Amino acid sequence: MEDKVVLLTGAASGIGAATAMLFASKGYKKMALLDLDQAKLEAVATKCREHGAEVMCLFVNLADFDTTKGVVKSVIEKFQTKHKICFKTCFISKQPQYNYVLF
């Protein structure tokens, strides 16, 4: 698990936050957390770091596809690995709707 990268969208709250903390508690060490909400995302990252994870916080509007692609590329460059675990968090209660895996 040490070399696996976890990339989570919607990681600042709800399912995404719970999933981030679950991965961190299971020993995943390389995590990229994406969300619009900077304050909440930092709080989740702090909890993940308490488990020893290296966490990138990426504040991005996933509705902006080009920016999101660039952010994903930066995650790949940062962690320099081909091993990735991709997770999605969809959100249907807010606009714009978005629901797909980035990789």
Ligand SMILES: NC(=O)c1ccc[n+]([C@@H]2O[C@H](COP(=O)([O-])OP(=O)(O)OC[C@H]3O[C@@H](n4cnc5c(N)ncnc54)[C@H](O)[C@@H]3O)[C@@H](O)[C@H]2O)c1
């Ligand atoms: N919680 C449940 O029990 C449950 C059950 C079934 C389905 N769902 C669905 O799963 C999804 C996630 O649920 P949740 O409870 O975790 O929701 P949530 O609102 O707690 O989390 C969604 C996260 O996505 C972020 N976000 C919203 N728009 C964004 C954007 N454009 N770019 C980047 N980040 C953005 C928000 O800041 C928030 O942190 C929702 O669509 C919900 O309807 C939830």
